[in-house]
Amino acid sequence: MTRYILALDQGTTSSRAIVFDQQGQIRFTAQKEFPQHFPQPGWVEHDPRDLWSTQIGVAQEAISGAGLRASDLAAIGITNQRETVLVWDRATGEPIHRAIVWQDRRTASLCDALRTQGHEGLIREKTGLLLDAYFSGTKIAWMLDAVPGARDRAERGELACGTVDTWLVWQLTGGELHVTDTSNASRTLLLNIHTGDWDDDLLALLRVPRALLPQVRPSSEVYGETAPGLLGARVKIAGIAGDQQAATFGQVCLHRGMAKNTYGTGCFMLMNTADEVVTSQNRLLSTVAWQRGEARTYALEGSVFVAGAVVQWLRDGLGLIRDAAEVEALATSVPDSGGVFFVPAFVGLGAPYWDPYARGTVVGLTRGSTKAHLARAALDSVAFQAADLLDAMERDSGVRLSDLRVDGGASRNNLLMQVQADLLGVTVTRPKVTETTALGAAFLAGLAVGYWQDEAELEALWQVDCQFEPGLDPAEREQRLVRWRRAVERSRAWAEEDV
Numbered sequence: 255m256t257r258y259i260l261a262l263d264q265g266t267t268s269s270r271a272i273v274f275d276q277q278g279q280i281r282f283t284a285q286k287e288f289p290q291h292f293p294q295p296g297w298v299e300h301d302p303r304d305l306w307s308t309q310i311g312v313a314q315e316a317i318s319g320a321g322l323r324a325s326d327l328a329a330i331g332i333t334n335q336r337e338t339v340l341v342w343d344r345a346t347g348e349p350i351h352r353a354i355v356w357q358d359r360r361t362a363s364l365c366d367a368l369r370t371q372g373h374e375g376l377i378r379e380k381t382g383l384l385l386d387a388y389f390s391g392t393k394i395a396w397m398l399d400a401v402p403g404a405r406d407r408a409e410r411g412e413l414a415c416g417t418v419d420t421w422l423v424w425q426l427t428g429g430e431l432h433v434t435d436t437s438n439a440s441r442t443l444l445l446n447i448h449t450g451d452w453d454d455d456l457l458a459l460l461r462v463p464r465a466l467l468p469q470v471r472p473s474s475e476v477y478g479e480t481a482p483g484l485l486g487a488r489v490k491i492a493g494i495a496g497d498q499q500a501a502t503f504g505q506v507c508l509h510r511g512m513a514k515n516t517y518g519t520g521c522f523m524l525m526n527t528a529d530e531v532v533t534s535q536n537r538l539l540s541t542v543a544w545q546r547g548e549a550r551t552y553a554l555e556g557s558v559f560v561a562g563a564v565v566q567w568l569r570d571g572l573g574l575i576r577d578a579a580e581v582e583a584l585a586t587s588v589p590d591s592g593g594v595f596f597v598p599a600f601v602g603l604g605a606p607y608w609d610p611y612a613r614g615t616v617v618g619l620t621r622g623s624t625k626a627h628l629a630r631a632a633l634d635s636v637a638f639q640a641a642d643l644l645d646a647m648e649r650d651s652g653v654r655l656s657d658l659r660v661d662g663g664a665s666r667n668n669l670l671m672q673v674q675a676d677l678l679g680v681t682v683t684r685p686k687v688t689e690t691t692a693l694g695a696a697f698l699a700g701l702a703v704g705y706w707q708d709e710a711e712l713e714a715l716w717q718v719d720c721q722f723e724p725g726l727d728p729a730e731r732e733q734r735l736v737r738w739r740r741a742v743e744r745s746r747a748w749a750e751e752d753v
C-alpha cells in the first residue's frame with residue numbers, strides 16, 4: 255500500500271498541512287491564515303485556539319484533499335513558528351493568556367535589566383542566544399507575573415507551558431503528551447545547548463518553575479499517536495523541529511558549512527556547524543539544528559524579524575498592492591530604488607544589530623520618489639538584511655559560501671532573488687520544492703518510522719529549480735552596503751523611551 259507523510263507547519267501568519275509522497279513531492283497543501291493581535295505598539299499575540307483550530311482544520315483538509323484516509327499516513331511531522339510561547343491549565347487545557355509571539359517586544363526592558371545585572375555572559379555561554387525579548391523565557395516570566403495567581407499555580411504544577419510544537423502535540427494527543435524537541439527548546443533561553451536539557455541556573459534567573467516545562471526529546475522519534483477520533487485513525491507523531499531548523503533539514507544542508515535562508519514573515523539564515531557549538535563574535539546565535547538519537551547537530555543563525563512582512567505592510571498598511579506577488583512587477587517598473595533606502599525595523603532589529611528600540615525608517619526620499627521606488631527599496635531591504643547576516647556568518651565560521659539555498663514565500667520573487675545574489679556575491683539556489691520547512695518536518699518523521707532509510711536517500715530527493723548568479727560589480731556592491739548601513743544607523747534607538 256502507498257503511504258504518505260503529513261507535515262503540519264504552524265507559521266506566524268498561517269497554518270499549513272502538506273501531504274508528501276516518498277519522492278518528497280507535494281500531493282496536497284491546505285493553508286489557512288489566522289488573526290494577528292497587536293494590543294499595544296510592539297506587542298504581538300496569537301489566540302492559541304486559532305492556532306489549533308486552523309492547524310487541525312488544514313490537517314483534515316489535506317488528508318481528504320489528497321484523497322487519503324488517516325490510515326494512509328505513515329507518520330506526522332510537526333514544525334512551527336519558534337519562540338512564540340503559551341501557558342495553559344493542565345486540567346482544562348484552557349490557555350491563561352494569548353500566546354506571546356516571537357516578534358513581541360514587551361520584555362525588552364526586562365532583558366535590559368538582566369543585562370545590566372551582568373547576566374548576558376552566562377546566558378550566552380549556556381544557551382548560545384543573546385538577551386533579547388525575541389526568545390521565550392522572558393515572555394513566560396511576563397505571563398506568570400501578569401496573570402493573577404499564575405505564578406503560584408505554576409509552582410504547584412497546575413499549569414503547562416510550551417512553544418507551539420508543544421501545544422499542538424498536547425492537542426493532537428488529547429492532553430496525553432507534554433513534550434518538545436531540542437531545536438524548539440534551544441530557543442527559550444532555558445535550555446543548556448551543551449547538555450540538551452533545561453538548566454536550573456537559567457530557570458532560577460528567569461524565574462520559570464521547572465514544573466511548567468515539557469520534556470525535551472530528540473527531533474526524530476515516535477513520541478506518541480494522535481488521539482482516537484481526531485483524524486479517523488491513530489497516526490504516529492514522529493518528527494518535531496522549529497521551522498527554521500526544519501527548513502535547514504528540508505534543504506538537506508546536512509553537512510558542515512552548508513547554509514539556507516528562508517524568506518517568510520522574517521528571514522532566517524542557518525549554517526550547519528555539525529557537532530560544534532560555534533560561538534559568534536558577530537552577534538549571531540548558536541542553536542540546536544536538530545537531534546537524532548543522542549546526536550545533536552548545531553547551527554549558526556542570523557534572525558531578521560521583518561522580511562516578507564514588509565511586503566504585507568505595503569499591501570495592508572499602505573494599500574500599494576493588492577497581493578504580495580504584485581510587488582515584483584511594481585518594483586521591476588523602475589531600474590533601482592532611486593536612492594530610497596527602507597529599514598523595516600517595525601519590531602526593532604534582530605541580527606546582527608539586536609536593537610529592540612529601532613523602528614521603521616525610510617531615507618533618501620525626493621520629489622521624484624514613487625511608490626515603485628518604495629516597493630523596490632522594500633525588496634532591497636530584505637536582501638540587505640540577509641547580506642548583513644551572511645557577512646557575519648562567514649566571519650564567524652571561516653566558511654566562504656559559494657551557494658546559498660533559499661526557500662519561503664518571498665523566495666518566489668525572482669527580482670528579490672536576483673538582487674540577493676547581486677548583494678551577496680554568491681549563487682542563490684532555489685529548489686523545486688520551496689516548502690522546505692514542511693519537507694524537513696516530513697523527513698524527520700519519515701526517518702523515525704523507516705519511511706526513508708537514511709540521510710543519503712533524502713539528499714537524492716532534493717532538486718534545483720533555479721539558480722541566480724551574482725551580476726553586480728564588487729565595488730558597487732560595497733558602496734550599496736555602506737549606504738544601507740548608514741540608513742540602519744538612522745533607524746536605531748528610536749523608540750527607546752516608548753517601550
Ligand SMILES: Nc1ncnc2c1ncn2[C@@H]1O[C@H](COP(=O)(O)OP(=O)(O)O)[C@@H](O)[C@H]1O
Pocket residue numbers: 265266267268517518519520561562563564565566578579580581582662663664665666667670
Ligand atoms: N512574490 C512575493 N514577493 C515578495 N514577498 C512575498 C511574495 N509572496 C509572498 N511574500 C511574502 O512572504 C511571506 C509569506 O511567506 P511564508 O513562507 O508563507 O511565511 P510564514 O511561514 O512566515 O507565514 C509574506 O510575508 C508575504 O508578504
Ligand SMILES: O=P(O)(O)OC[C@H](O)CO
Pocket residue numbers: 264265266267334335336337356496497498518519520557
Ligand atoms: O513563521 P515563520 O516562518 O515566520 O518563522 C518564524 C520563526 O520561527 C521565528 O523565529
